[in-house]
Amino acid sequence: MEFQKNQMIKFKHNSKLLEKAQQAKPELKFEKIVPQRTVEIVPDHEELFGYRVAPLSHRITELNQMAFGKGERVILDLGDHHVGNFQIKIDSVGSPMDASLWLHVVFAELPVELGTIHEDYHGLLSSSWLAEEYLHLDVLPSLLKMPRRYACRYIMLEVLDTSPKWKAVFNEPLFTAESAVSLDQVSKLNSGDSVLDRIDQVSCKTLHDCMQDVFEDGPKRDRRLWLGDLRLQALSNYATFDNQQLVKRCLYLFGGLTTEDGQISANIFTQREPIPDDTFLYDYSLFFVSTLADYFERYHDLTVLKDLFPIAQQQLDLALQLMNQDGQIELNSKWPVFIDWSQEFDKAACAQAVTIYVVKQFLELAKEMNVEVKSYQKILNKLTNFAIEKLYDQQRGLFMSGAEKEFSIASQVWMALAKVLPPAENHALMETTQKELFPISGIATPYMYHHVCAALFETQHSAAALDLIKSYWGSMIEYGADTFWEAFQPENPTFSPYQSMAINSYCHAWSCTPAYLLRKYLKS
Template identity: 75%
Template sequence: MEFQMNSAIKFRNNTKLLKKARQTKPKLLFKQIVPQKVVKVVADQRELFGYRAVSQPQKVTELDRLSLGKGDRIVLDLGDHQVGHFQVKVNSIGSPMDAPLWLHVVFAELPAELGTIHEEYHGLLSSSWLAEEYLHLDVLPSLLKLPRRYACRYIMLEVVDTSPKWKVTFSEPLFTAESAVSSKQIAELNSGDPLLDKIDQVSCKTLHDCMQNVFEDGPKRDQRLWLGDLRLQALANYATFDNQKLVKRCLYLFGGLTTEDGRISANIFTQNNPIPDDTFLYDYSLFFISTLADYFTHYHDTEVLQDLFPIAQQQIEQALQLVNQQGQVVLDSEWPIFIDWSQEFDKSTCAQAVTIYALRQFIELAQKMKISIEPYQVVLDKLTKFATEKLYNQQCGLFVSGSRREINIASQVWMALAKVLPPNQNHELMEKVLNKMFPVTGIATPYMYHHICTALFETQHSAEAIELIKNYWGKMLEYGADTFWEAFQPEKPNFSPYNSMAINSYCHAWSCTPAYLLRKYLPAEKNK
């Protein structure tokens, strides 16, 4: 993983588009949650990450009967993953306070985060993202209201020190959860398969907790708007909460903050005034077109299309500058492609396919805008011809990638999604994938697993797609997931793109898509 630092790049602020983004900012909904129980986190090697939460006899309503001294701790269980703010009453018991209370508060999505909290951190991302606070309270009693927002299920209150003369009690813990939407807005799936229904419920919860002032990638860490995540969140949103304004807001934010040459940043910081990051990803820029096309298909909002079509056009024009005379996409090292966190496979054929995929959608939008599509159709034909003549291996019936002519699953999936081959050959392509590349290995994220499932559904391999959803997202449920994770390799469950499980996000936007896939494709299966 490499951090991009492009401080010399200058951005433009389109005041018209940013004004429309401000006008669609949601009014958050709040829900007060009392922790359900007190638990103890214990080591258990039978658990995936080596720890589990065990219920304790103490009742949350009777916390003030429990006095804690130096080194003591209690762990509160909210009962489910939540995003919001925490408060608790703190008091002293015994002699008068002759020293401040030194308190350590930790917020965790999984028990393992508490089990390993005192281990030294060596991750690639800043340790400032670790969800913990060290506080000194000089006067008790006090109502401790922490100002930062947290994503968690478990809250640990650890007394670092008091003095030998007095101890601490806690009472009336309260967590105020927040989201742009209410879980009451969506109907249950009722597929007839309990596992699929549970996967759908957790998918909806994942999306719910990531829907804040924007579609966040993850409420634990980053807490910002990423374009790749937005595209998938928007699809899941259309099938569930159907919140039009939030998608519109995010599209206007990206459209209003392009570089001077028209490129869109991969993500935007949105805590105060929106600030585009100096990180650029080839596929994410093109997915602005996809997100706009999906939005228009769902809402037929001509105002948004007219406002943002020029921005979409800039993205495709920038991408087509990387297409050579033969019709091959030649990536620029300063504009890398993401596809998946895994770096174990060549991604050049994926770049070819994503360009074709986005260009097809752009041409459809151009037709709606009554813009001449002829020059774009010419490039599309060149891109497709290169893919079928130079990248498609007729002998094995699979696409190759890179100078070593590597055959990997991501290339096949994206070529299937781009519909480079006729429908019958597309079906055969994914048939070969099932026969030669399953079970899937080397893929690190639910993001890429979503695309594998979509390619299977789109090529009439629905049973296999459903089985993959059950095996992959269902495996996270087996491991205790309340919301679905940022990174997960079933063959290497401890994988972290940041070299530390402590910094991984366990509620992540791009993992919510079973709610979309099941609602879109299951009805079609039933109607066959």
């Protein structure tokens, strides 16, 4: 997918809705984190990414007894992933300070980020996202308070230079972590399976670190409110922290910042005044309907529904402009469908299924609003008939996609979630999918793996869904994940949608959903 540039598009700012978003802004919770130990990063070809952490013998309380000169460094381990601000006291020892301290500070989520920090970066995203700072301190002692917020577990302090006459001493490192919620709010899963329980804990931690002023996609990079991420974060939130206000805030932000034609952006920048991005994704726009429907199902909040239903209806009406006379959704390049970062499968059938999925949710909301639904029911029938008559291969028992009539896991999964077929046939669809298209390959993100698992659960293949959760998310834990990652292909673990692992996010919103899936389906 290419970067979109739609700079001529103008946005509306609905002051009433944006004020409601502001009223729902959370008061962040803060926690003081003292690093637990000092460590070194050791090359190790047995490890997934080629590096591992080795603890050093001295205690963190002995840090102020160590001196660092040119080319020397210390790595602090917070003991877990955190999001927030860092400060540390710095002094000099030896002769009088006759030159500035030139300091390189690096914040890392995984050891590999420190192991490769001096390699040239050639990724697709801006190198300004790399979590490192170069500082000159002219006068010591000093309390260095880093002004930016970071997502990390490891903090490297590397002395690039002092002078031959003196060295730097570090003391009292402190990381102030922040989130809109507290992990103490969440009850433990206690599934009876230690692997699933650990996956659930890491899922909750991932969600916790992404719950800030809004539901961020990832606290390391972007730090934006993305609609596709929001939908999954909100579902996981309902099952764990149950923070109604934050979901409501995000819905109002999207609802208050549509284009002049009523279209919702795929994401919003929220660091100061909210700014909608000029990026638009077909499925993400439609998922505003889904997120609103899920919110209403959870809280039955008629005020929010009445405020935002017209905007939800607008997203659906805009999407349905791409439906031809046969009931087929014909996408165009200006409004692509996302589904997954992978470009290895055709996504036309997925777009058809997502539309069916969302129309069904919209019909339920319309009934709550006493809105006439006959025309939308006819559209639903037309969309569904096309999927069954033109895309479903009766002989293979699978759905085709695109001009090449491709059979992909993603197509089957979204048709199953949309319940295009009757229950027995839907069960058979995912049965056939497992027999013919598993093991999974070519899927790049936990975002799509979530939908695979959800489809398995929804079609009564719970054992297979649990196995997939354990093998996929469990693999990330085996590889050292404290929080779950933005992208992960088990068959190609070093995959990056941006052509550089250095820029990947290792705490990412859309990967938190085992907390939702396990709590929903283990009880059913």
